[in-house]
Amino acid sequence: MSSIQEQISTLTARLHHLNYQYYQNDVSEVPDQEFDKMLAELAALEKAHPELALPNSPTQRVGGTITKQFPTALHRYPMLSLGNTYSEADLRDFDERVQRGLEGAEYAYVCELKFDGVAMSLTYQNGQLTQGVTRGDGTRGDVVTSNVRTIKNLPLHLRNTGPTQPEEFEVRGEIFMPQPVFAELNQEREANGEALLANPRNAASGALKLQDSALVAARRLRFFAYSYLSQGRDFPTHSAALEALRAWGLPVSDTWRKCHSLDEVLEFIHYWDKHRFTLPVATDGIVVKIDDLRQQELLGYTAKSPRWAIAYKYPAEAGRTRLREIQYQVGRTGAVTPVALLDPVPLAGTIVKRASVHNANQIAALDLRLGDMVFVEKGGEIIPKITSVDLTARPADSQPIIYPTECPACGTPLIRPEGEAHFRCPNDRGCPPQLKAKLEHFVSRKALDIDGLGAETVGRFFDLGLVTDAASLYDLPGKAAELAQLERMGEKSVQRLVAGLEASKQVPFDRVLFGLGIRYVGETVAEKLAAHYRTVKALEAATAETLAAVPEVGGVIAVSVAAWFQEPQNREMVERLRAAGVQLALTGEAPKAQSDRLAGQTFVLSGVFEQHSREELQQLIQQHGGKVTGSISKKLSYLVAGDKMGPAKREKATELKVPIISETDLLAMLPDATTLPDSEAEAAADSALDDLTAPTPPQGGQASLFS
Template structure:
């Protein structure tokens, strides 16, 4: 290594150590040691060195916290040890029963517990190998989470390398991603100033920020990580005491609660709970209870687990604050996916520290179950101090009226559907409803739909706000606004020319892309492809959707009170003859085409010049029909997209996740956790040679 390169490497290492120390002082100790300007100068120097010497960039470099380009999706990853849930207790008796069961393992002796606040955020699992952060995953279902490593790297108080010279070979560190109340208010102020929708509460803000596809957005959110536990660990002996384990995490550079402590017996738990309940309102981080864990390792081992929760831990939740008031009326709000949510308009009442005049009623099933009516006096609570909800009826009103689901969308007038067996009702005007407009347009223009380059989320948001776009068909009229577009900030002659050229090019598409672009609920890329191949034309698909509605009406007339009989009448005909289309998907397709406004938009798109070739409908049996494949890793002889296309040409279904229904997992170089999951489930694995041989065997050489 040349002398200059050695100096650069030494300086980069020194800067990384210095910046890491400053980060810890600022974000963990809340005691900054340098000014913002000095910190920024050091960071810029490191960025310059790494730009000139890319080989010096390390996974734990402070420069890696700025975020990466958008990801299309999150990879499913199995936790090395499951992230277990906690049992809950809601009163002193339930906490006392937990203590009694725990003491039974030690002949009734009093136990010491590790007590800590229960943060109201979103759980995160960190995987460190030889002291360096290698992966961060969401809790998911407790066994499998989503790989969100680029997003986690942007959390300023989260160490990218453990502060020790003797790290474990492997360790999982668990904790909660939170957003302090003060930072939450600052974030919402900034969002509102930028014309964006503010978050409802810190927990939602933390969860939404952590699961951004573009980690550069996550990097702008003031998230914090609070460690609370350890999963699998290899290569180091941890203390048996949970409190000592948390102290170890703090020594390694993690933030832990300032209020964690060891308490003795049930009395200690009860006193700790009372103290935290009193202190709760003054904390900057929201908590919704306390967690008590048996501190001693031997006792924890003796107690073991039940179902998916440890017997040695429990969460003592704070009670929701409740009061009563009058339900004056009900309004139905339409979400971005078309879901209608009934909202109670209440006589204003003070509860949970705020005045509440609106509360959620969840859905029509909940309204029916609780028998809530307009004019009733109802019990209102702020569950978890966050979302006001109507809990139950306190007193029936003298002239109470039944709450009815509107037949038409309150935003656009399209008819409202409610698929049998589902609690949620939805507006079917996906292409025309103002409440769904932004998401529908973003989906329509996305890469796997009509793939309109230059018409991204930001541009669509602007065009909708300025009323240039109301439906997908309006995209093809943007050329009429060329002069106005050129004059916009951030635009110019070249960029507008490129955008309009991309819009023009998108008119030539395929039937499966067009079906996918329509945004029909439950119809993804694979389903759109199967529908295109089965029906060949959009007219044929629409005709079958109309026929489905007629058969459904007939079935409901024949069997008004027998859902199973109605399902038998509908099965394996028309739409449900397409592989993978069940009653739920068929109903979504039929409802979409049954809405005249959607049909009008499709006609406008065709009139604007959007076209596609007719698909040859191959009725001959395909050799891999009915078989499901998952692809993981990279292959030398063909790309993953090419492999998927060949499989689909032979009738196979290609999905992104492994399940018991998967027939084969094709394993290339550098496979992820999908291979491990396939092995656990006993799914057949194919290497590249075996896969190519399989294709050749079935006529795809």
């Protein structure tokens, strides 16, 4: 074995071990900095010697694979559905059918929590993860292996402990988004003026369909295994298979329990009916399975489901209480959101006093009135919501709620942009909650992350008139003596704040751009814009049309960005940030032009391409002197059509007589020696994410074999 290959193998094995300890045993054997250093070293070795990289290297967890379209694969073992029930009477009927089918033989059940996620089938060969396939229609699913590899608690390489592993086997399990991650994602989307995701399951499902695995990695999905499948009967019982999966390093939830009677099953169901809300993952029921695999075979299957298993579904958690008031909150983008204030009501393990109403449309649809008795549900939602009104309890003199026409914070007349559900306050220069929220966003962890200057502190400084916008934060060191006199501050706190502001001047341009709080510009869009334009000066000069051509941007975002930089106050604030020393450009050299073969020609890229991603094709066009735009006009040189291109663009191009060419046609227009430029060195180290594990209940468990 060569020295380089030995280094790669050693680092790979070490990092797999550290990941296992961290995500399965909650043990950090080394500091995060040391882990990141090893990961970066491995990434550098793999980049220099790609032929020596191992197929399941830990570096794959940061993502980076672009999938033009997901191929499909047949399931060797069909992914069937389960029969569902919401009643204990149905469970007793199921138990009686099992008794008859087993002709009085003794049997035991395994009860598992039914996690609300996305069912996944994983194939391991010689201990290596080789394929991940979605349920699909139960017979065939999408191959999403690149996306699955980014899930940090899922082992890419199994441990050689416990029972002997067969050469090939399948693991079924549930991929889910932890509720704290879901809540954080929705907070970010709300701050950016984007539509909120309905529930963690939809968020996880949507993430797995993303074509860029780096974006999937950012969603921080997790996995629980709940079933083992192979050609032989390697274990006598389902519970023994679960123990083997755990021994091999696969994450199996600690919440399953072996039950020897229906009474024990019902006890398990009742326990988790009360305690499931303490878990960081949404659950919607309990799966009950015969433990003995031979007995499972005896009981067999119906056309759609097994006779040896059933899912008990918990009804959606609901409560009835009185609506006392509607409070209107103003967000960073000016959106005015109604929140219902309720009489306290116990719901899903908490006391609920507030519920989401979303917007004026929902108030009208529910015909909400103050004093109404309303029904509130949590179900799969994180935030309670009002679902209906008890009209039988409505007072005779009740009046419809009149949505405000003026901002509740500054009195400015509200507007409702066409096509939007929210009313907005347009006074983004003088509305206090908007200004304060912009500052809080700028100092937040994913933006400038200024030590000593959290949301509460910056809000307090705003209220005292010490800061007004992002650039004014960098005037604070000159007010150190005044700050030290404030309650709960002191010299040490001021020193920490000043040091934090100084350190923030090294935060990369893309995070600064995200921190500016431009509507619709989240982390990913900020990264794409920074990489494309490289300097804030170039971004300021961009038009909505050219912005729309940047990958991951599009028309709505482009208009928002262009409008933001056209505002003189925003340009002035950016100049003050520049004077303060904040990073407003990417370091390093931009990719150099390869030729002028496409000079003077303009292209639109539409659809999914086979040989290159859309971003790669855009790079090629630009490096040969061409321009890429997002809209079709008479001045357009070519429409480059990929698979699944929308009919509207094709029709408009045909109408305007714009030539429509393929990806192959475009590549033929380039010099023979054309190559894609080397991408900038990837940040190989991704800070170890906080592992979100379930608290250990009195007796053990896990998700469902079917969902």
